[in-house]
Amino acid sequence: MVPQDLFSRPAPDIAVLEEQRDISALIRHLASANPADQVSAAEALARMGSPATGPLIAALTTRNRARRLGIIAALGQIGDVQALDALAGLTKDKSSEIRYQACIALGQIEGGGAVPVLLTSLRDRDKYVRHASAVSLNKAGYVPETDDDRAWFAAGMQDWERLTALRNAAVPVLTSLLSDPDADLRRKAVRALGAIGSSDAGPALLHALGDEDRQVRWEAMLASQKCEVPSMLLPRGLCRRPRLRKNPLVAGVLNFLLPGLGYGYLGKWWGIMIFQIDITATVWIFKYYGEANTYGILFPLYIILGMHAWYITKKMPEEPS
16 A cells, blocks of 8 residues: 555755755745745745845746745845835736735835835736735825825725715726726726716716626616716617627537537527437437438438527527626
8 A cells, every 4th residue: 555645745844944044945935835834934034034135036037926926925024125126027017916916015115115116006907906006005104195096096995985085086097997807896986986976977887888797787877877978878888788699600500510419509408308319319220221321311300400500599689788
């Protein structure tokens, strides 16, 4: 019998590595499969302080995302201003998790040098990055000076009451939030525009009527009435929504090649029954009539089934708005 831990790696002794000042080994363990080892390695590097900053920055070139996240966390815990430029560069990384971690780390560096970078990240397309930027700015004692900055700060904190209180000044920020990937956040942004009730929100709400999310579209319709958007314009906005209907060609081809699956594609529960009947009938006809006769008998039937699936798909209504 093979022992269960025959191929398992021994747990690293982080304390020994810290005592030996083995920075390279500790950096490697930042990507450990064990979360506890990751945390211990980051804490050990943080206790080493500034001497670990240079090697950590140099190690950011790795493609291992888990290790990069651990390196950024360790730099944040060290809080060395030497890491400011490296962390600032990471706020433009293509990975949202890297940008998120970098904004958290920037909030741990004292001196206010990170504020301009965080203000830019406050307008990031990812809500986690925006929130981390707002929290880090708040930690740095940042006080917004303009209504636009106040609106973006409130959006980062997802303080919808404060956004609504800013009235027209918040409309451009809320309009930007309508392109956020999170449908729930888009719904809240539309509600906030409705609560403000400004006619300036009209174009944004008409655009939101074409949103892919059904609830966002409904909220946009309700908000449009509060923002004095003419009712005759609402159908035009709604007509730009994604068309959610089955493809007749796909249904027809599926039913021709694999009878019954075209009906299954349309959500017809009995499609699987037709599929099973077809398999049984094919085997039976092939056995008693031979290959050539089997094709001659079934081919016209398959054409009929394909055309039927195509026809009923064409007649199906679009999914509700």
